[in-house]
Amino acid sequence: MKNIRYYACPSSVKDALAMLNSRKYKAMALAGGTLVAKTLPDTVETYLDLKALPIKGIKLQGGGLVIGAGATFDEIDNSKACRAWAGGIVSRAAAACSSQLVRNMATIGGNIARPHSFNIFPVVLLGLDAKVRVVSSKGSELLGLPELYAASPRLRPGANCLITEVLFPAAASKWRCEFVKLAKTDSSWESYITLFLAAEKRGGKVAKARVAVGALSPKPFRAAEAEKAILGAAGSGPAAFSAELEAARAGEYRAAAGAALLGRFIASL
């Protein structure tokens, strides 16, 4: 933090972007600050506090869920809209993040903008086919998580653009979803593995499946074998998912745990 020379707290996204993209300030966006404080590059000279930006609301919209990027984990955990949507999966995922102390500060936008394998929301976003609205000096774009990752370095949220909101699609609102974080303790930020599992049943059969895996690599990934297993495809099952995790260098324990969790989810459908 010793290299920080300036502090700014703009009240509009336009002003914030102007500062982020000015070479004069060498600015970095600061939302909750729980990750930034730990990993601040020495080259940053200006803290650009996002707390005054109008990007905090949470609402249900056309069957989907819209969360402002500035919403904290605690606000998401306790939001009526989040608790009502898709069985409250987004709230439950927020509640699984670290301790209450971190949930009071950390925001969903920061959790997405600063990629780390232990971050919770990227796994949930990937599983729920959510999109993020990214605003840069060239305008606004709505991107899925894989597209956002692919857009780097053109788009580097918090460095040259801002995430302003996250949109969870109406189509996912009826999915049966689970989120599991396996970690040393409930309050551990580090986790052994995070899993998002979802299924949509139509006419008594599973018609759609989603499995996203986190904590094994800097970016979460969809697990094709696990999705096939939920759909009941021949030759697939928890063992195939275990092999898929092993291939992702999960190691024996995490591969076995992942397979067991998938088996339980399938049994619960």
Place this chain on the structure above:
Amino acid sequence: MRPFALKCKVNGLAIEREIPSSRSLLDFIREDLGLKGTKEGCGEGECGACLVLLDGKAVNSCLMMAVQLHGKELVTIEGLKGRDGGLHALQKTFMEEGAVQCGFCTPGLIIASEALLRRKPDATLEDIKQELTGNLCRCTGYEKVLSAVEKARDNRNA
């Protein structure tokens, strides 16, 4: 470096100070304000020794910049008092239950417990355990801490 004109409230008192933008909230509390009850443990948000109440919510002051305090209200362990101006109810029950040994983590534990009881006056034992997951104590084994918080809750609701 341009100093920042900070305006905030600390333990009920309005404060105006010029501070370097690079100052951490923890350093501001301990070094600039001289409030040494807030401790520095891990310095990276894992141990909870540096907890303070910011607008009524418990936060790790080691993970915050002092400039983020602007326009807000801060309460440190020194600002928690009983109705008679003496010890706070949680401070009393921590003493009564023997929940203090070396005492380094105690301010953080009391701040976290106070934040919980303000938010959830009828907090269950499970709620208390969950709330205190961000506080590390290497002496007490936590059992007496939990008893002290439960006792303060019961006294408050009596």
